[in-house]
Amino acid sequence: MHPVELSSPLLRLDQPRPDDAQRVFEYCQDQVMPQYLARLPWPYRLEDATGFISGYVPSAWANDQECTWAVRGSAAPELLGVISLSVPAGDAAERAGSIGFWLGAAHRGRGMMVEAQRLVLDWGFSTGLCDSVHWECVAGNLASARAARKAGFRYTGQGPAGIAYRDGTHPPSWKGALRAADDRTPPAGWPAEVVGA
Numbered sequence: 215m216h217p218v219e220l221s222s223p224l225l226r227l228d229q230p231r232p233d234d235a236q237r238v239f240e241y242c243q244d245q246v247m248p249q250y251l252a253r254l255p256w257p258y259r260l261e262d263a264t265g266f267i268s269g270y271v272p273s274a275w276a277n278d279q280e281c282t283w284a285v286r287g288s289a290a291p292e293l294l295g296v297i298s299l300s301v302p303a304g305d306a307a308e309r310a311g312s313i314g315f316w317l318g319a320a321h322r323g324r325g326m327m328v329e330a331q332r333l334v335l336d337w338g339f340s341t342g343l344c345d346s347v348h349w350e351c352v353a354g355n356l357a358s359a360r361a362a363r364k365a366g367f368r369y370t371g372q373g374p375a376g377i378a379y380r381d382g383t384h385p386p387s388w389k390g391a392l393r394a395a396d397d398r399t400p401p402a403g404w405p406a407e408v409v410g411a
């Protein structure tokens with residue numbers, strides 16, 4: 215698949231570029247990143263950012279494995295975060311993708327990841343790439359769960375993480391799902407601490 219660009223009045227999602235590597239490196243020094251991102255190398259080095267941008271991202275697009283975007287504001291080129299949609303195998307009966315995301319600490323708290331998810335989900339469903347999308351986070355990651363709920367994900371329960379973390383464990387995780395035809399209104403059924411006051 216060739217990378218595609220997605221945009222709204224608020225955001226532009228495009229390809230991470232070599233000159234984004236320094237930003238990715240800086241954002242990924244944040245201690246919550248290794249806690250919540252299963253596959254993030256740790257300690258995170260500048261070479262990890264360079265390899266992600268120049269190696270992993272283009273090859274995962276080309277191999278139809280995972281679509282990854284840089285999240286940017288519509289008016290400025292600075293990379294704010296990353297969002298990705300893993301692509302289900304072509305012959306699966308139910309084409310169930312999986313979404314992942316992060317923002318640099320300075321850019322959180324403005325609802326941008328709800329909007330970025332909307333763009334990616336609309337694209338994944340409208341192109342027929344996915345029939346449903348799965349989301350999960352380490353249990354207790356309220357920011358991720360709240361962003362997923364606001365994007366319309368239905369809570370499907372707690373269980374071991376679907377993929378192994380860097381220490382080989384599958385920590386208890388909150389899970390959610392969204393189908394193409396679902397109403398995106400934040401659904402009932404999430405843990406009370408996620409819904410908040």
Ligand SMILES: CC(C)(COP(=O)(O)OP(=O)(O)OC[C@H]1O[C@@H](n2cnc3c(N)ncnc32)[C@H](O)[C@@H]1OP(=O)(O)O)[C@@H](O)C(=O)NCCC(=O)NCCS
Binds near residue numbers: 324326360
């Ligand atoms: C997950 C993430 C992308 C969400 O970013 P965002 O869209 O800016 O979301 P916000 O920071 O606006 O937070 C969303 C909600 O969580 C709440 N929240 C944020 N940080 C929180 C924290 N540390 N503890 C409790 N609640 C928190 C916010 O108040 C907000 O709630 P509201 O919408 O009801 O007001 C961002 O927090 C992040 O990058 N975290 C680190 C990486 C990560 O965990 N990625 C997800 C892995 S599954």
